[in-house]
Amino acid sequence: MNRRESLKALGLTAISTTLLLDACKPGKQETPNAESASQAGRQQFEVERDKALQSAKFFDEHEMATIAVLADIIIPKDDRSGSATDAKVPEFIEFIVKDIPEHQTPMRGGLRWLDLQSFNRFEKPFKDASPAQQISLVDDIAYPNKVKPGMLQGVEFFNRMRDLTASGFFTTEMGVKDLGYVGNKPNRWEGVPQDVLKQYGFEGMV
Amino acid sequence: MSDFQIKKSDVEYDAIIVGSGAGGGMAGYVLAHAGQKVLMLEAGDYYDPRTDSLQLKWPWESPRRGASTTRPFGDFDAAYGGWSLEGEPYTQKNGSEFAWFRSRMLGGRTNHWGRISLRMGPEDFQPKDGLTDKWPISYDDLKPFYDKVDRLIGVYGTKENIESEPDGIFLPPPKPRLHELFIRKGAKKAGVTVIPGRGSVLTEALPGNKDRGSCFFCGQCGRSCKVYADFSSSSCLVIPAVKTGNLKVITNAMVREVLTDKSGMATGVSYVSTKDLQEYQVRGKVVILGASAGESARLLLNSKSPAHPNGLANNSGVVGKYLHDSTGASLSGFLPQLMDRKRYNEDGVGSVHIYSPWWLKDKKLDFPRGYHIEYGGGLHMPGYGFGGGMQNMNGMLPGRDGKKKEAGGYGASLKDDYRRFFGTGVGMAGRGTAIARESNYCEIDPKVVDKYGIPVLRFNYKWDPDEVKQAKHMQETFKEIMDGMGAIITSDLPGADTSYGLEAPGKIIHEVGTVRMGDDPAKSALNKYCQAHDCKNLFVVDAAPFVQQGDKNATWTILALSMRTAEYILSQKKKLNVA
Numbered sequence: 001m002n003r004r005e006s007l008k009a010l011g012l013t014a015i016s017t018t019l020l021l022d023a024c025k026p027g028k029q030e031t032p033n034a035e036s037a038s039q040a041g042r043q044q045f046e047v048e049r050d051k052a053l054q055s056a057k058f059f060d061e062h063e064m065a066t067i068a069v070l071a072d073i074i075i076p077k078d079d080r081s082g083s084a085t086d087a088k089v090p091e092f093i094e095f096i097v098k099d100i101p102e103h104q105t106p107m108r109g110g111l112r113w114l115d116l117q118s119f120n121r122f123e124k125p126f127k128d129a130s131p132a133q134q135i136s137l138v139d140d141i142a143y144p145n146k147v148k149p150g151m152l153q154g155v156e157f158f159n160r161m162r163d164l165t166a167s168g169f170f171t172t173e174m175g176v177k178d179l180g181y182v183g184n185k186p187n188r189w190e191g192v193p194q195d196v197l198k199q200y201g202f203e204g205m206v
Numbered sequence: 207m208s209d210f211q212i213k214k215s216d217v218e219y220d221a222i223i224v225g226s227g228a229g230g231g232m233a234g235y236v237l238a239h240a241g242q243k244v245l246m247l248e249a250g251d252y253y254d255p256r257t258d259s260l261q262l263k264w265p266w267e268s269p270r271r272g273a274s275t276t277r278p279f280g281d282f283d284a285a286y287g288g289w290s291l292e293g294e295p296y297t298q299k300n301g302s303e304f305a306w307f308r309s310r311m312l313g314g315r316t317n318h319w320g321r322i323s324l325r326m327g328p329e330d331f332q333p334k335d336g337l338t339d340k341w342p343i344s345y346d347d348l349k350p351f352y353d354k355v356d357r358l359i360g361v362y363g364t365k366e367n368i369e370s371e372p373d374g375i376f377l378p379p380p381k382p383r384l385h386e387l388f389i390r391k392g393a394k395k396a397g398v399t400v401i402p403g404r405g406s407v408l409t410e411a412l413p414g415n416k417d418r419g420s421c422f423f424c425g426q427c428g429r430s431c432k433v434y435a436d437f438s439s440s441s442c443l444v445i446p447a448v449k450t451g452n453l454k455v456i457t458n459a460m461v462r463e464v465l466t467d468k469s470g471m472a473t474g475v476s477y478v479s480t481k482d483l484q485e486y487q488v489r490g491k492v493v494i495l496g497a498s499a500g501e502s503a504r505l506l507l508n509s510k511s512p513a514h515p516n517g518l519a520n521n522s523g524v525v526g527k528y529l530h531d532s533t534g535a536s537l538s539g540f541l542p543q544l545m546d547r548k549r550y551n552e553d554g555v556g557s558v559h560i561y562s563p564w565w566l567k568d569k570k571l572d573f574p575r576g577y578h579i580e581y582g583g584g585l586h587m588p589g590y591g592f593g594g595g596m597q598n599m600n601g602m603l604p605g606r607d608g609k610k611k612e613a614g615g616y617g618a619s620l621k622d623d624y625r626r627f628f629g630t631g632v633g634m635a636g637r638g639t640a641i642a643r644e645s646n647y648c649e650i651d652p653k654v655v656d657k658y659g660i661p662v663l664r665f666n667y668k669w670d671p672d673e674v675k676q677a678k679h680m681q682e683t684f685k686e687i688m689d690g691m692g693a694i695i696t697s698d699l700p701g702a703d704t705s706y707g708l709e710a711p712g713k714i715i716h717e718v719g720t721v722r723m724g725d726d727p728a729k730s731a732l733n734k735y736c737q738a739h740d741c742k743n744l745f746v747v748d749a750a751p752f753v754q755q756g757d758k759n760a761t762w763t764i765l766a767l768s769m770r771t772a773e774y775i776l777s778q779k780k781k782l783n784v785a
Contacts, residue, residue, distance in 0.1 A: 041258035043251070043286055046276050050269060074616045092271070096590075099270045143614045144597050155614075159597055162616065166593030166624060171265035171272070176588060179628050180549035184262060184587050186422035189554045191381030196548055202387045 053098045063111050066127045067093055067161075073138055074165040081178035084169050092168035103160070110157025117154065212476070212485040219245040219454075220784050221775070222475055222490030224461045224505065227314030228761050229747035229768040230496025231439030231447075232355075236772035238452040242784065245488055246444065247459040247477055249497075250286055250310025253317060255430035255441045259284060262424060262432075265589050272589035278307070280589065284317035284430035284438075285309045293657030296500075297664040304529075304648075304665035305712035306500055312457060313440025314498065315715065316761065317430040321405040321437060321557035322580065323361045323762045325352050327370035330756030337574050338642055338754040342725045342734035345372065351766035359437045359765070360412040362555075363404035370756075371401075371563040377409045379559070380423070383552045385583035385632050386560045388541055392691025398579070398683060399565040405557025406437035406762075417446060425586075427556025436556065459486070460658055463509040464493050464744065470513030472744045478658045491784045492743045492775060495721075496768065499529070499750040500648060503720035504663050506731075507650045519731045519738035519746075525721055526649050528642040529667060530755065532716040533577065535677040535707040537684035538633035539695040541583075542603055545626050552585050564757055573675035577638025577757045579683070585629035593624045598696060600627070632693050636680035640673050642719045642754045646711070667711040677708035716760050721750035735774040736767060743782050747771050 039047055059067065071084035071093070084090075097103040111126075114137070118126040122133045129137070141147070141154035142162075169175045197203050220242040223230045230246060237244050255261075260282040265271045268281040275281070278288045287309040296306050309315045328345040349372070356375040363376040379402035382390065393400045407427060408420050418441070419433025427436045434441040447453040458480040465473045465487065474489035495502040503526045509518035517525055564576035600623045601613025611619070651664035681700060688695050700707035711717075724730025727739035736751045738744040747768035749760045775782065 041253075041260050041284075043276075045292075049276065054269070075621050076617055078618050078621060095269050096271075096273070099275050100273065138616060142616050143612045145601060145613050159595075159614070162596065162614070162620070163591075163594045166596065167271060167590050170588045170592045170624060171590065173264070173266060176264070179588060179625060181585060181587055181628070182549055183551040183553040183585065184264065184424060184426075185551070186424065187551050187553075189380055189423040189552070192384050192387065192552075193548075193550055196384060196550070197387075199548070200384065200387070200543070202384075 053095065056098055057094075058098050058104065059094055059108075062125070062127070063108070064090055064094065066111050066114070066125070069127050069134065070138075070161050071165045071168070073134065074162050075169050081174050084165050087169045087172040087174045089165055089168035093164050096164065096168075103164070106157060106160055110153070110160065113153055113157060210485075212487055214487045215489060217489065218474075219243050219488070219490040221245070221492040221494055222247065222488060223494045223496060223747075224475060225249075225314065225496035225498065225501070225748065226312050226444050226455065227309075227439050227496060227498065227748065228316050228764045229749070230494070231313065231316070231443035232765050232768035233494050233496060233745075233747045233772045234453050235443040235447045236769055237775065238447040238450045240776050242452060242776075244447075244453045245490065246453060246455045247461055247475065247488075248312050248314075248455060248457045249460045249480065249501075250312065250314075250457065252455075252457045253284075253286065253311040253313055253440050254445060255284070255313075255317065255434065255438055256432050259430040259432045261426050261429045263429075265587065270590060273591070279318060279428060282426075282429045284428065285315065286311040294662070295654060295656060296662050297651045297654055299664050299666040300668070302665050302667045303710045304667040305710050306663070306665070306717070307712070307715045308498070308501075311440075312444060312455065313430075313438045316437065316439040318428050319761060320580075320759070321407055321427050321555075322561070322759045323404050323406040323437075323557075324578075324758035325372045325374060325766075326756045326758050326763050327372055329370060330754070330758070333754065335574060339724065339729070341753045342723050342730075347734075348763070348766050348770065351770045352762065354769060355762065355765045357413075359406055359442055360408045360415075360418075361404060361406045361762075362402075362409045364402045366401050366563075368401075368563055370567055374404070376404070377412075379403055380409055380555045382559050383554055383584050384547070385541060385544065386581060388543075388691040388693075389581050389583075389632065389634070389687065390560065392687040392689070392693070393562060395690035396683060396686035397565070398562050398687060400560050400562050403558035403561050405555060407555045407557050408435045409555065418442065421555055423551075423554055425553030425556045460660070461497065461505060462658070462660055464495075464505060464518050466509070466511050466513055466518065466741065468513065470511075470741055472518075472741055480658070492745065492782055494745045494747055494771075494775075495750070496747040498748050499717045499720045499752075500663055502746050502748055502750045503648055504650070504661075506721060508661055514740065519721065519740050519744060521740045522728055522731055524729065525731050527644050527647040528719040528722050528753075529646050529648055529665075529717060530640045530642045530719050531711045532714040532755065532757065532759075533638035533640050533669075533673050533676055534635060534709040534714040535680045535700070536633060536635035536697075537681060537688065537695060537699070537707070538631065538697045539688050539693040540599065540627065540630040541632055541691065541693050542630070543692060544630040545603065547585075547629050549585065549629075553587075571679065573672045573679065574641065575639035575676075575757065577636040577676060577680060579634050579636055579680075581632070581634050583632035593627075595696070596620065596623060596627070602694060632688075632691075634684050634687065636677070636684070637714060637716070637757055637759065638673075638676050638680070639755065639757045640711075641670065642722075642752075643670065648720060665712075669705065669708060669711065674705045674708055677706035678702075681706045716749075716755065718749035718752035718755050718760055721746045722753050723751045724753065736771040737774070745771050745775065
């Protein structure tokens, strides 16, 4: 079977490249059969586990609001893409701490640590502090190499928060587009493009 | 349990095969195509990559964005199973930390493997250093079967004329990606050979095969392939064998023991259905085990009878012994010169584009044998963990304004860093020869059973200083290559306290050797055709028969051995009383 027939077998019956690419475009509306089709290749226990996790709730509203503020401080909207909350990063974090429970205590405790810091400085929980106040506090925990004594717990929390925000943002359609990842679709790999070979001094090498 | 009964089948098959991975799949394929009536029992679910592969899914189609919470290699990986299975424990002895990966599905672990398809070399079979026993066969004995496997299944690569890395019948290899050109450069400086990869992926149409598609370069072989462009036993062997009408597959059939008659000959197997929990017995003229090195040893040891008081095929007492997995250690970093690199699709194939075969064969070192190196990196589809640990990277280099940044941070400048670092990562992993030792073994735990009441395996495995020295050599080599290409190392450089990053045994998932072959029935369980010395109609076709692995990944040798054994069974039909 050649590549063209392969793609047919894949269910991508449209052979023209443009249609092919359309078929693989992120976010393309799924067919009505999507519900059952989306469970193909998943084990029963996985489907049930996901369902249970989706219906459970870990963070309370106050915590979720704090996560939203932090996530948008970490990844704000810019001229290329939206913010962390635009990409529903807080919802992802709510899911992932249920999925990977080792995140739970550091996240819950870290959020509470942050609120206590905020109360001591501004007499307000972090989410209700002014943007300038929030940033002044974040500045104390966002730079591991110049952390002041007594703030290391905050650095640890913020490192985790930064990692979860990046994971949550760059694995969405918006984030993948922002990065410029252009794979995950049928194509033919012919080697490094000529201009790139030239850029790095690999001309004439394969 | 008053209704407890065993359902016995009246049919007598020509052969019963336990397991549907590389070994079982190949035996089933050969026998079914030769007209034998074959029954295959698989402990896990039915799985067909065409319908069940999670290929081409985007990270956001997984609520955990591909994280490895329920599947060790990520949410889209094609393994139903992992290091621990609910209700199917294994235990350890003497502080052993053996990790046992089991895939419970049609095709077993071949659905998700790396497709790195290397032949063992002449000295892997007949070592000259006297350290390990020789195989009862030579490379020349197996070469015709390697050739046939190449033609039947397809493998890409290049002719290199390296004696220890025998050439095959190759499809064209994929071209190197950008980071691989840098690796080649760094390796050259370090004196390390780099050659095109060898993988069972159809980079071109496989001559004469109309059922399998050609690769469309999504780089996702680990998810298994919907168009069958890579080798999985399910897609390439078992499903085609079922189409002959001669192979029947029963899934969710967990085999309990091999049944024997008074004379000690195998008569069939008993199994429990993992779905209805009923007990079954099926009969066969020949019993072929391809359940994996661990499970085949477990089955034999659990098949005690008056004729085989020490477990089946175990008069020698070697069953379970000589367990060995490849050594493994790795190092990762990034290439600063690739910051802000141009975007294009370099997914390529899901196996290796380049690798380093062992290059110091004739050099005197402080450890025996050697290892090969596999490489990674590039513009991968983001998944859970993307951008993790940015605070350990973004303070190392100047920002866009040319000034060094403070590590960590937040906001627009941090967001930009994720873009700038995308596709700069590079990593390498060694896979080396571990010596088969009698003192490394699995056995039946006398106290513990799984949820089906089957006694479980207990592992006793300790790395030797030789393997630790090998890992040390790997790390020194990795660092030289990294330095040679101007990479910045981000993983901790492991030292003696962590055995130089040597992975726990089992972690490389190349475990072999538990039912070894040999000419001497006192020292081996199987003869040179993988036929039990003590039970002539019993065969083992997975990696259990390996006397000693090389640094090569085991699958291609499993396939060649299994094909050879299946052809031997056909040639012995009269003697074995097979129709």
